[in-house]
Amino acid sequence: xxxxxxxxxxxxxxLVVVTTTNVQAALAELDAAVGSGSxxxxxxxxxxxxxxxxxxxxxxTVDDTANTITVASTITQYTxxxxxxxxxxxxxxxxxxxxTVDDTANTITVxxxxTGGGSSETYEDVVTALTGKVHRWMxxxxxxxxxxxxxxxxxxxxxxxxxxxVAGLFGSAxxxxxxxxAKAVSSGLGSLPVGGNARCFxxxxxxxxxxxKQALISYGPTGSTRQWFTGVINDGQSNxxxxxxxxxxxxxxxxxxxxxxxxxxxxxxAMQNTLAYQDGYLGARRPSAAINTGSSGNFxxxxxxxxxxxxxxSIEDVLVLDNWPEKRVLDRLYRTISAL
Numbered sequence: 001x002x003x004x005x006x007x008x009x010x011x012x013x014x015l016v017v018v019t020t021t022n023v024q025a026a027l028a029e030l031d032a033a034v035g036s037g038s039x040x041x042x043x044x045x046x047x048x049x050x051x052x053x054x055x056x057x058x059x060x061t062v063d064d065t066a067n068t069i070t071v072a073s074t075i076t077q078y079t080x081x082x083x084x085x086x087x088x089x090x091x092x093x094x095x096x097x098x099x100t101v102d103d104t105a106n107t108i109t110v111x112x113x114x115t116g117g118g119s120s121e122t123y124e125d126v127v128t129a130l131t132g133k134v135h136r137w138m139x140x141x142x143x144x145x146x147x148x149x150x151x152x153x154x155x156x157x158x159x160x161x162x163x164x165x166v167a168g169l170f171g172s173a174x175x176x177x178x179x180x181x182a183k184a185v186s187s188g189l190g191s192l193p194v195g196g197n198a199r200c201f202x203x204x205x206x207x208x209x210x211x212x213k214q215a216l217i218s219y220g221p222t223g224s225t226r227q228w229f230t231g232v233i234n235d236g237q238s239n240x241x242x243x244x245x246x247x248x249x250x251x252x253x254x255x256x257x258x259x260x261x262x263x264x265x266x267x268x269x270a271m272q273n274t275l276a277y278q279d280g281y282l283g284a285r286r287p288s289a290a291i292n293t294g295s296s297g298n299f300x301x302x303x304x305x306x307x308x309x310x311x312x313x314s315i316e317d318v319l320v321l322d323n324w325p326e327k328r329v330l331d332r333l334y335r336t337i338s339a340l
Contacts, residue, residue: 045069084108123170123336127319130329134191135320137184137301139176141165147176147184154190156301159183168316169204169261169337175316182310183303192219193322194295200267200275201231202319202330203301204337207258209312215304216264216311217318220293230304231266231276233311250274254281261316263334269324277330279338 042064061070081103093099100109127133136151142165147156161179168175176184193199201217218230265277272291273284301318302311 041067080106121332121336123333126329126333126336130319130321130325132322133319134193134322135318137318138174139184139315139317140168140171140174141176142173149190152191154186154188154192154299156184156186159185160303166314168314170316175206175314177314178302178311180310181303183300185298185300189219189295189297189299191322192299192320194293196268196272196291196293198268198270198323200265200319200321200324202317202321202333203231203264203266203315204261204317205264205311205313205315206261207233207311207313209258209310213304213309214311214313215302215309216315217266217299217301218304218309219299220297220305230309231264232304232309233264250276250283250285252276252278252281252283254278261337263330263337265330267321267324275324277327280331280334282327282330 045062045064045067048062048069059070059072061072062068063070084101084103084106087101087108098109098111100107100111102109127136133151135149135154137147137149137156139147141147144164145158147158149155158176160181160183162182163177163179165173166175166177167173203216205216207214214233215230216233262279263277265275267275268291269275269284272287274287274291275282275284277283298305301315303309
């Protein structure tokens with residue numbers, strides 16, 4: 001028997017072979033090949049239907065009245081468990097990496113058992129790379145009232161109640177504690193950025209007081225409108241850090257913990273936005289008028305230049321920059337102390 005249009009053929013043993021994806025076309029070919037009535041449409045449908053295999057969620061229906069074979073799916077969506085199993089199967093566990101599919105908790109957990117590694121960058125590494133350093137006071141002298149400037153010659157003089165060589169982050173005698181009326185004052189402004197120039201004061205400190213206002217750094221002519229700048233903690237708000245320039249105050253939303261070591265930064269950028277940073281959090285605001293800290297007055301640490309806002313706690317390091325560094329640079333500094 002001669003094959004017709006690639007639909008029906010007969011092998012040497014006499015078996016009729018139907019090869020098609022179109023049932024109606026196959027039936028037409030079959031009729032033409034074997035003669036109408038020799039092999040009915042219904043028999044062909046039954047034979048083809050019997051050869052198809054149903055599976056989970058798959059139904060096959062042979063309808064002799066409608067002359068159809070229907071393949072239908074009852075699967076409407078993956079269940080959560082199906083999805084987890086599929087995703088879990090696609091994830092590949094590796095060395096020190098475990099993957100756990102938990103149908104009861106509805107979770108897929110990827111965990112690492114690896115230890116060690118990470119950056120070996122130190123606080124001093126980051127400080128060394130900082131640009132625009134103009135002053136630095138490390139507060140690590142064994143005794144006396146002098147706090148030496150390791151970059152320039154603007155030494156500070158301590159007064160009030162203070163204790164030298166107390167435990168800090170970087171040693172058992174690397175910090176100075178500030179008590180009643182304590183402050184460290186300069187004899188001038190030295191190379192401090194003045195006027196409206198960009199600046200940044202970085203302070204490594206530990207607060208033990210709970211005053212409404214504690215000045216970490218302050219400079220400019222006392223009482224002069226818009227020429228007085230201070231970086232404070234607890235600026236009228238419980239355990240918050242901020243800045244004050246006359247009537248323009250900025251307070252971070254971040255609430256810090258008393259008694260621990262913190263990294264704070266205060267200042268202005270080149271656009272004169274007031275900035276405050278602490279432990280990874282950065283806040284900024286636009287002052288209501290131009291800033292001009294002038295070129296006279298004092299610089300002091302631990303008490304504001306108008307003698308309010310006494311700081312209580314320890315200070316280990318104060319840096320002054322003639323620019324405001326990017327947040328990622330301050331974050332690098334903070335990461336080096338947060339790991340200690």
